[in-house]
Structures are given as C-alpha cells and as structure tokens.
Amino acid sequence: MLPIGPLMIEHRLIERMIKVMRHELLQAEGQKKINPRFIETATDFIRAYADRCHHGKEEDILFRELKKKKIASEHQAVMEELIEDHKRGRQVTAGLVEANSRYRNGDEGALSAILECVRTLIGFYPKHIEKEDKNFFLPIMGYFSKDEKEAMLMEGYRFDADLLHEEYQEIVKGAERRLPPKP
Ligand SMILES: [Fe+2]
Ligand SMILES: [Fe+2]
Secondary structure: OOOHHHHHHHHHHHHHHHHHHHHHHHHHHHHOOOOHHHHHHHHHHHHHHHHHHHHHHHHHHHHHHHOOOOOOHHHHHHHHHHHHHHHHHHHHHHHHHHHHHHHHOOOHHHHHHHHHHHHHHHHHHHHHHHHHHHHOHHHHHOOOOHHHHHHHHHHHHHHHHHHHHHHHHHHHHHHHOOOOOOO
C-alpha cells in the first residue's frame, strides 16, 4: 500500500463524523439548543483522530519527507495551504471546545458561537480533504522511490501504535491528580 492509503481511508471516517455534525447543526438551528455531549464527542474525535493522528501523520511524516525534495511550485503552494488549513482547524476546534464548556455551564448565549464553529468545520473539512485526495496526494507520490514510500507507510503504522500508548498515559496522568499530595 502507498503511504497515502491509510490517510485516504482516514478521510472517509472524518467525512462520516462531518455528516453527523451537519445533521446535528440543522437540528440545533431548528430547536435553538444543542446536546453538549455530542459536541464533546465531536471535538474529542477531531482533536485525537483528525488532528493528532491524521494531520500528525501528514505533517510529521509525509510533509516532512516532501520538504526534503525539490518539488514543483504548485505542489509547494498546496502543501503550505494544507498546513495553514490544519492550523485553522485547530483554532476553530479550540473555540468550539471553549464555547461548549460555557454552554454546558449554563451560558445559553454560547450557542451561537458553537453553531458558528460547527458551520466552519463542516465547510472546511470536506474542501480540505478534496484538495488532498484529488490534487495532491497522488501527484506527490511521484517524488518518492519505492523504498521511501514503504518506509513512510511503516513509520505511519508506528506513529499510530505510539499514539495509543500516549493517549492512555495521559489518561492515567489525569486520573493521578485525584491522589492525595505526596507528603
Ligand atoms: Fe490534511
Ligand atoms: Fe488529510
């Protein structure tokens, strides 16, 4: 498999979550309320999967290796745009987490900020994914040898495996805050 294979499979899962977010947005616009637990699920997914796991492999493996190559200016421009998109996605998601926490604590005025963030994310992700799937991933594979592609694929698998351990280490660290302070 090409190193972009797992990334394209991950795009399909992100699209499925975006579809649910679109459905929840339409309902929330009609009912003038939203389920904060759903927003928590969606933002956890975006942060852990779409950003840390998926954008992580793009930036820390694929783009890192691409930066070592002499590439066409059009590919350079698209890569820079994609990195900017990732940053924007992080900012909007952080805004959504913050607005959701205000809403959960009783601030009904935070609903409009939540809806605006959700609207931005469901508009942004499909376009970002299309840019990668249709105009970028396949053409840039031409810069790499068979061995380089294989090495990136393997590094991606290790990246995913390490993430699982990182995630649960964080969970235990968080849980340990419940312990009494050491004497
Ligand atoms: Fe991306
Ligand atoms: Fe992607």
